Amino acid sequence: MNSKETRSQFLEFFKSKQHLIVSSAPMVVKNDPTLMFTNSGMAPFKEYFLGNGKPKSNRIADTQKCLRVSGKHNDLEEVGMDTYHHTMFEMLGNWSFGDYFKKEAIEWAWELLTEVYKIDKEILYVTIFEGDESEGLERDTEAYNLWKQFVPENRILNGNKKDNFWEMGDQGPCGPCSEIHVDIRSAEEKAKTPGKDLVNNDHPQVVEIWNLVFMQFNRKASGSLEKLPAQHVDTGMGFERLCMVLQNKQSNYDTDVFTPLIREIGAITNTNYGKDERKDIAIRVIADHVRAVAFSIADGQLPSNTGAGYVIRRILRRAIRYGFTFLDKKEPFIYKLIETLSAQMGDAFPELITEKNLITNVIREEENSFLRTLDQGLVLLENVIETADSKEISGKKAFELYDTFGFPIDLTALILRERGYSLNEKEFDTELQQQKDRSRAATKVETGDWVVLEKDDVEEFVGYDTLETQVKITRYRKV
Ligand code: ATP
Ligand code: MG
Ligand code: MG
Ligand code: MG
Incomplete structure (x- = not known):
């Protein structure tokens, strides 16, 4: 499946689940002292999650132009060195503003990946929040049980607060998240690097593709957490990484998102890509x-x-x-x-x-x-x-x-x-x-x-x- 189809199928799928499809917000942010560039699909909707204003629909999906070169997310040093972090990338996302929650988010993510995109179920791993005693936060057993319908238990992994608990900032909405990773190692590579612990980017061919965030708490100025009256879903999937999986490639740069550019650079500079690291x-x-x-x-x-x-x-x-x-x-x-x-x-x-x-x-x-x-x-x-x-x-x-x-x-x-x-x-x-x-x-x-x-x-x-x-x-x- 080429990249154009991949993008439109994502949007079509969520449209069929009654989402309003919107255009990407600008990548360059004006008038926000805390952010220079949109760095996630969620950023343009921040105010809705903070309770300031109402979105046009309580279900929205889009592809958002993101740039991660500053602040909390700075991937610049990885770019070119690895094959799946970019400065600018598209983040596909679906949102629920006080509407559906974990059940739909998880079931639809699975349906899209395995039935629409037909990704082999065997290569998918998921993570869930393991809980955090110091905060009095419980393990996300709700997400665990939902995943268990589809994924064998040995491929549902616990993640800590750093990776699996999302916070907007020192204050505001936050909650556990559940990530989907793909293992695209060859059989030979798998034999050399066995084990499920490779999730979380410990192996360059085990890559996070989609993050589902479940906003269910509000962090108060005092630092304590309270339950949100209305729960939200915020998801983000790396478009170029998804294309890599669907095009059976080992690198985002080998997908049709990048190959025309790579070919052109090669032609202009008289260099063959793939010959000299x-x-x-x-x-x-x-x-x-x-x-x-x-x-x-x-x-x-x-x-x-x-x-x-x-x-x-x-x-x-x-x-x-x-x-x-x-x-x-x-x-x-x-x-x-x-x-x-x-x-x-x-x-x-x-x-x-x-x-x-x-x-x-x-x-x-x-x-x-x-x-x-x-x-x-x-x-x-x-x-x-x-x-x-x-x-x-x-x-x-x-x-x-x-x-x-x-x-x-x-x-x-x-x-x-x-x-x-x-x-x-x-x-x-x-x-x-x-x-x-x-x-x-x-x-x-x-x-x-x-x-x-x-x-x-x-x-x-x-x-x-x-x-x-x-x-x-x-x-x-x-x-
Ligand atoms: P990673 O752990 O790979 O750095 P992340 O956890 O920082 O990713 P999220 O903030 O969860 O990423 O963003 C949601 C999705 O966006 C990720 O699952 C990934 O597919 C994609 N993504 C994140 N950063 C990049 C990037 N620099 N280039 C391309 N895709 C990215
Ligand atoms: Mg990152
Ligand atoms: Mg991550
Ligand atoms: Mg993530």
């Missing part, structure tokens, strides 16, 4: 990031030096840098992918077609300007190497390149290593910390290209451009 990571990163950037621009959020625009700029620059470093692409090329992306996804998200020219032009401009920065930085770095009096380059010098010229630190580290030099990372970290302290004190907006973003301490954008990334690069260089 380092290049494959770069190709996956670019295929992923171009979606995040394109959807964001289509929503009206252009790359800039502040807030959400800054996050987008950094995502795009990260893609450019991967192309520059690993695919040897020294001129703009990411903008060329928009044609393919809008052809692939324009049906479901027409904004990609109406805004195609804008998206293309903005990306091309950004690529041009950042590539100029990289060029200048390379010349300066060459100078630093030539004038160095030891094989260890000072962190101060690297910081200067980073801070004044916007040259990414991981690129500096990589080039130095390739040339047989090392970098005094401690010195660099100290400089970075001092600069952060200074800018925090001045509470001004950062304008450097590769500075760790601080946004009101609400959203924390953990830097992929810090030495953490270098560790990752080091790791896969050894492969």
